[in-house]
Amino acid sequence: MDSDLLKAFVAVADTGGFSAAAKLLNRTQSAVSLQIKRLEEHMGTPLFARTSRTVALTPAGTRLLPYARQLLRLQQDAHAALSRDLPPERIRFGLTEEHAAAYLPGFLATLAEAYPEVQVEVVCDVSSELVERFKAGKLDLVLAVRHQPTKTGRVLGVEPMIWVAREDFDYSEDMVLPLALNPDGCLFRAHALAAVGRIGRAWREPYVSQSPTGINIPVRSGLAITVKTPRSLPPECCDVGARFGLPALGLAEIEMHVSPAQIGDAFQYLVDLVDTQCRRGTAG
Known part of the structure; x- marks a missing residue:
């Protein structure tokens, strides 16, 4: 069975649409549609139920999906066994800088021990940009903060x-809150400004940075307040919400995006590692 047809089938099943699958596979939507048509003709039955707005697996498609994944994995194994001189497996891994600081050392060390020849290209950026790169087929795996539901995002926890x-921050109830936040588009920024807006608290924004370092320095220097998760607390800093009477901020969902076009053993190992470690490190 043609592996390209199976890859297209798995991509459409995982993303829930032909357009999203085409981006992940770096093909046109019409090419993916043609591949699915050829596979359905080969199998002698429809694999997807299509409407103008949705694409869903038929009962036959649901039965085929685990076999398709297994066939692709077996093909990868056979190819590796017969082609020892091929370049090492390459994984494009995108995650936020704070997730990188918290998890990446463990991910890379564990992966290198199991697959010493693998090549990992690490891309750090804000969550929204990482998801857009993933949708465009430029990243294989993404760990991000969920901004809105997507067809490919799998929530790992909250x-x-x-x-x-700073622990000794000079705070007073009538002060104009000095905030250090990420630029527009950051979920943490949106929650912070919405929260102070609800209580009518005056605020100013003397520090804006896309980099955690650019945020942490003024916060650690006692010049500003910011929003983070407990896992990302800078040294000499603490949770001051209750002490300063600031409004609750809610929960951030941590999600993973996995490309169906990547089927290598090292990639699957990293996906399982990210899933396990991040579920352990978050609630929910």
């Missing part, structure tokens, strides 16, 4: 958002 300042 983390509380907290107000963070």
Whole structure:
């Protein structure tokens, strides 16, 4: 059975649409549609039920999906066994800088021990940009903070958002809150500004940075307050929400995006590692 047809089938099943699958596979939507048509003709039965707005697996498609994954995995194994001189497996892994600081050392060390020849290209950026790169087929695996539901995002858990300042921050109830936040598009920023807006608290924004370092320095220097998760507390800083009477911020959902076009053993190992470690490190 043609592996390209199976890859297209798995991609459409995982993303829930032909357009999203085409981006992941770096093909046109019409090419993916043609591949699915050829596979359905080969199998002698429809594999997807299509409407103008949705694409869903038929009972036959649901039965085929685990076999398709297994066939692709077996093909990868056979190819590796017969082609020892091929370049090492390459994984494009995108995650936020704070997730990288918390998890990446463990991920890379464990992966290198199991698959010493694997090549990992690490891309750090804000969550929204990482998801867009994934949708465009430029990343194989993404660990991000969920901004909105997507067809490819798998929620691993939730983390509380907290107000963070230096332990000896000079606070008064009538002060204009000095905030250090990420630029527009950041979920933490949106929650922070919505929260102070609800209580009518005056605020200013002397520090804006996309980099955690650019945020942490003024916060650690006692110059500003920011929003983080408990896992990302900078040294000499603490949760000051209750002490300063600041409004609750809610929860951040941590999600993973996995490309169906990547089927290598090292990639599957990293996916399982990220899933396990991040579920252990978050609630929910």
